[in-house]
Amino acid sequence: MLDHMPLLNEITLGHNPEEDFPISTMNEDRVAEILHGSRQGWKVVRLKGTARFGNDSLDAMRRHFPMLQELRMDRHTSGLHGLDLLQVLSSCPNLHTVHGDAAGYAFSSDVLIDWDPNTDAPRTWACEASLKKFIHRIKDIPRPDLNVEIGVEPDQAQEIQSRVYDRLARFTNLETLWLGNKPYEPTRARMFRVERPHDCLELSLESGLGKLSGLRNVRELSVWDMATKIGVEEAKWMAEHWPRLQVVHGLNTLGPGKEAAEWLREHYPKITLL
Numbered sequence: 001m002l003d004h005m006p007l008l009n010e011i012t013l014g015h016n017p018e019e020d021f022p023i024s025t026m027n028e029d030r031v032a033e034i035l036h037g038s039r040q041g042w043k044v045v046r047l048k049g050t051a052r053f054g055n056d057s058l059d060a061m062r063r064h065f066p067m068l069q070e071l072r073m074d075r076h077t078s079g080l081h082g083l084d085l086l087q088v089l090s091s092c093p094n095l096h097t098v099h100g101d102a103a104g105y106a107f108s109s110d111v112l113i114d115w116d117p118n119t120d121a122p123r124t125w126a127c128e129a130s131l132k133k134f135i136h137r138i139k140d141i142p143r144p145d146l147n148v149e150i151g152v153e154p155d156q157a158q159e160i161q162s163r164v165y166d167r168l169a170r171f172t173n174l175e176t177l178w179l180g181n182k183p184y185e186p187t188r189a190r191m192f193r194v195e196r197p198h199d200c201l202e203l204s205l206e207s208g209l210g211k212l213s214g215l216r217n218v219r220e221l222s223v224w225d226m227a228t229k230i231g232v233e234e235a236k237w238m239a240e241h242w243p244r245l246q247v248v249h250g251l252n253t254l255g256p257g258k259e260a261a262e263w264l265r266e267h268y269p270k271i272t273l274l
Helices: 028-035 055-062 082-091 109-113 154-168 186-192 232-241 256-267
Strands: 010-013 044-047 070-073 097-100 106-108 133-135 137-139 176-178 220-222 247-249
Touching: 010 028, 028 055, 055 082, 082 097, 082 106, 082 109, 106 109, 109 137, 109 154, 232 256
Parallel strands: 010 044, 044 070, 070 097, 097 133, 106 137, 133 176, 176 220, 220 247
Antiparallel strands: none
16 A cells, blocks of 8 residues: 555545445454554545554554544544543644544543543543534433432532533534434434434533534434433524524434424524434
8 A cells, every 4th residue: 555555535435334244354453563554645535434543554554643634433433532632622723524423422521521630621622623523422411300310419410511612612613513313214223323412512501512603504403312401591592693504413302302392493494403
């Protein structure tokens, strides 16, 4: 690859075990070896289900961080989680897309927040101005309104959500904010038992949604399967502060979500609700 493909800057590793042969030799050592094979530097890396990612793979990809623009992982990819993703997001100045299949990946809130006690603010990440698509679940957000036994006071829970919003607010050019599971067929859901993410953001004004008022380029929002508290006031806020909003996935049609959906359909019919 280095000798005969000098312009190579995009690669897909592994395959989808749901569709292809279940056997793969794409182990950690081989992934790491192949990631050394770009002379220019990888701009796009896609990791499909049978690819196994490890420390050596991350070390091999680290030299491509200045070039990396897009990282995609499907639900079965193993080994690239948490602190590894933190390294990618905090170190890649040209990264515009991070796409972790939301049903299979989840970013722990404490890792995502990456709070700096010295400045009392989120640490600066290299991709803050470049990131346009954030497709990733955020988990480990305590929700005492859903589970009174978690032992976290409501004020503490709100503080965690507030800090998550502080982090998301740094992505000033964000166009896609996808925090829920991706839509799925009922048969697929039964087969893979997709977990409903209830340890998630409320996306309510009370919890700090207003901190995202600077994300004026948001075009697509997904809250599929999330236990949000999006009501009419939140719908009004989104329509006002996200003037380019075109699509909302998964707005709950029960409870407060139903009123929000009806209000958007009546006042902003150009916003598609899926």
